[in-house]
Amino acid sequence: VRGLSGGVGWAGRCLLDLLLPHRCLACGEIVGGGLGGGGTGLCPACWAKMGFLTRPWCACCGFPFSTATPEGTLCLRCAERRPPYRSARSVFRYNEESKGMILRFKHGDRTDAAPVFGRWMARAGAEILAEADLILPVPLHRWRLARRRYNQAALLAWEIGKVSHRRVAPDLLRRHRATAPQGSPGTGSRARNVKGAFTLKAGAEEMLFGRQVVLVDDVLASGSTLAECSRLLREGGATAVDVLTLAMVVRD
Ligand SMILES: [Zn+2]
Ligand SMILES: [Zn+2]
Numbered sequence: 001v002r003g004l005s006g007g008v009g010w011a012g013r014c015l016l017d018l019l020l021p022h023r024c025l026a027c028g029e030i031v032g033g034g035l036g037g038g039g040t041g042l043c044p045a046c047w048a049k050m051g052f053l054t055r056p057w058c059a060c061c062g063f064p065f066s067t068a069t070p071e072g073t074l075c076l077r078c079a080e081r082r083p084p085y086r087s088a089r090s091v092f093r094y095n096e097e098s099k100g101m102i103l104r105f106k107h108g109d110r111t112d113a114a115p116v117f118g119r120w121m122a123r124a125g126a127e128i129l130a131e132a133d134l135i136l137p138v139p140l141h142r143w144r145l146a147r148r149r150y151n152q153a154a155l156l157a158w159e160i161g162k163v164s165h166r167r168v169a170p171d172l173l174r175r176h177r178a179t180a181p182q183g184s185p186g187t188g189s190r191a192r193n194v195k196g197a198f199t200l201k202a203g204a205e206e207m208l209f210g211r212q213v214v215l216v217d218d219v220l221a222s223g224s225t226l227a228e229c230s231r232l233l234r235e236g237g238a239t240a241v242d243v244l245t246l247a248m249v250v251r252d
Helices: 002-007 009-019 044-049 076-080 096-106 111-124 126-131 142-148 152-164 187-194 204-208 224-235
Strands: 087-093 134-137 173-175 198-200 212-220 240-248
Touching: 087 111, 087 126, 096 111, 096 212, 096 240, 111 126, 111 152, 111 240, 126 212, 126 240, 134 152, 152 212, 173 224, 187 224, 198 204, 198 224, 212 224, 224 240
Parallel strands: 087 240, 134 212, 212 240
Antiparallel strands: 173 198
């Protein structure tokens, strides 16, 4: 069906949405509503388990607080040391449910999740997108790109760009080293791991100067990759960098 819907264009896809059942992005059960239109993409049971993030949260990194907190409060980590990005927002927690869904999107065959994820991210990041000039995905190293065939962050960035009517610049950042996967080493070694892994494309400063940039990735874990990219973009002339991810690893 995916191959077919890829070839039939928008009108055909809308027709297919009406005719064919869709499978829940998390558990694979058949759900109504379709993925392209207003459908949630999830069955009610998975929707309930997804751990969507809501206020109150850290004004900087979006860490959710469990008790009522005044607007503008920072979490302990951000209060101690502000990251190089201005703020970060995520749609939901990285938990068992969202992890499976993201892995299938990233390594499996559920790229049809991109429009749904894009809509969720545009909603979670509405405030930062309202001010944004450019949307940039965190790049993959070309070897990894060759193996996986697509960059999941770029798919998300395109969808967010469509919903928010913002320009997407997929190639301003370059990745020179394939770094170890998220979450393997501790924060310190992670930071060393990404140091120098990215550069700006020649002439990127022209696009970045005076601009507010939204950096897109699938998961905010230690934040070291996003911090390194943000630092580079600020050096390249961006006035502010905000981060938008699908999921956030919430440590208690
Ligand atoms: Zn489900
Ligand atoms: Zn924070």
